[in-house]
Amino acid sequence: MSSDQEAVLVTGAARGIGRATAERLAADGFHVVLADLNGDDARAAAAAITASGRSARGATLDIRDRSAVAALLDSMPRIDAVVNNAAIFWDGPFEAASVKDLTEMFEVNVVGMFIVAQEAARRMQRGGRIVNISSRAYLGGASHAAYTASKAAVVGLTRGMAVDLAPRGITVNAVAPGLVETPMFRSLSAERQRDILRLQLSGTIGAPADLAHAIAFFASRGAHYCTGQVLVVDGGKSLGSNGQ
Numbered sequence: 038m039s040s041d042q043e044a045v046l047v048t049g050a051a052r053g054i055g056r057a058t059a060e061r062l063a064a065d066g067f068h069v070v071l072a073d074l075n076g077d078d079a080r081a082a083a084a085a086i087t088a089s090g091r092s093a094r095g096a097t098l099d100i101r102d103r104s105a106v107a108a109l110l111d112s113m114p115r116i117d118a119v120v121n122n123a124a125i126f127w128d129g130p131f132e133a134a135s136v137k138d139l140t141e142m143f144e145v146n147v148v149g150m151f152i153v154a155q156e157a158a159r160r161m162q163r164g165g166r167i168v169n170i171s172s173r174a175y176l177g178g179a180s181h182a183a184y185t186a187s188k189a190a191v192v193g194l195t196r197g198m199a200v201d202l203a204p205r206g207i208t209v210n211a212v213a214p215g216l217v218e219t220p221m222f223r224s225l226s227a228e229r230q231r232d233i234l235r236l237q238l239s240g241t242i243g244a245p246a247d248l249a250h251a252i253a254f255f256a257s258r259g260a261h262y263c264t265g266q267v268l269v270v271d272g273g274k275s276l277g278s279n280g281q
C-alpha cells in the first residue's frame with residue numbers, strides 16, 4: 038500500500054457480507070485487511086482481491102481476543118476505517134434458548150465489536166469512520182430473541198460511541214441488513230427460509246453487494262457529516278407489510 042492510501046479493517050471478511058464489503062472497499066481505493074476466525078478463507082479472499090490489482094491482506098483473528106486485535110492493528114501502517122461485521126447467529130424459539138446461547142452471542146456480537154472499535158479508535162490519528170453491522174432484527178422478529186438483543190445492543194453501542202468519539206473526528210454508524218443471501222441464511226432449514234421469504238415486501242432477497250454499497254457510504258470520507266445513524270437495508274421489510 039502507498040503511504041497516502043487509506044486503510045480499513047473488515048472483520049468477518051472470509052465470506053458473506055464481510056467479503057463483499059472488503060471487495061467493494063478495495064475497489065473504492067482502500068488498502069483492506071480482511072480478518073476472520075477462518076484465516077485461510079480470509080487470506081484466500083485477500084489473494085483474489087490482490088489478483089485483481091487492488092491492495093489487501095488476510096489475517097486470522099478472534100475479535101474477542103483483545104491482544105490479538107491490538108497486534109493486528111499495530112501491524113497496519115495506518116487505520117482510517119473499521120467495518121465491525123463479524124457475528125454469530127442463533128435461531129430458535131425463545132423458550133429453547135439457553136443463557137449460554139445468549140452469552141456466546143453477546144461475547145461475539147457486542148463484546149468483540151466493542152474491543153475492535155475501542156482498539157481501532159485509540160489508533161486513529163487523523164479521525165476515522167467506524168461502521169457497525171447490526172440487523173433489521175434489532176426491531177424484533179420471530180425465533181431469535183437473543184440475536185435481536187445483541188443487535189439492539191449494537192445500535193446502543195453505535196450511538197454512545199458516536200457521541201464520545203465525535204470530538205476526535207471519528208464517525209460511528211450502523212447498517213442493519215434485512216435478509217441477505219449468505220451462508221448464515223442458507224444454514225436455516227428450507228421451511229424456515231420459505232417462511233422468512235414470505236415476509237419480504239419485494240419477494241426477493243438482498244445480495245451481499247447490496248449491503249456493501251451501504252457500508253461503503255459510511256466508510257467513505259464523504260460521509261463525515263453523518264454519525265450515530267442506523268441505515269436499514271432490507272428491501273422494505275421494516276415497513277411492516279408485505280402487501281397482503
Ligand SMILES: NC(=O)c1ccc[n+]([C@@H]2O[C@H](COP(=O)([O-])OP(=O)(O)OC[C@H]3O[C@@H](n4cnc5c(N)ncnc54)[C@H](O)[C@@H]3O)[C@@H](O)[C@H]2O)c1
Pocket residue numbers: 048049050051052053054055072073074075098099100101121122123124125126145149170171172173174213214215216217218219220221222
Ligand atoms: N445474512 C443475513 O441475512 C444477515 C441479516 C442481518 C444481519 N446480518 C449481519 O451481517 C453480518 C454478516 O453476516 P453474514 O451473513 O455475511 O455472516 P456469515 O456467517 O456468512 O459470516 C460471518 C463471518 O464472521 C466470522 N466470525 C464469527 N465469529 C468470529 C469471531 N469471533 N472473530 C472473527 N470472525 C468471526 C465467521 O467466521 C464468518 O466468516 C453479521 O453481523 C450479521 O449478523 C446478516
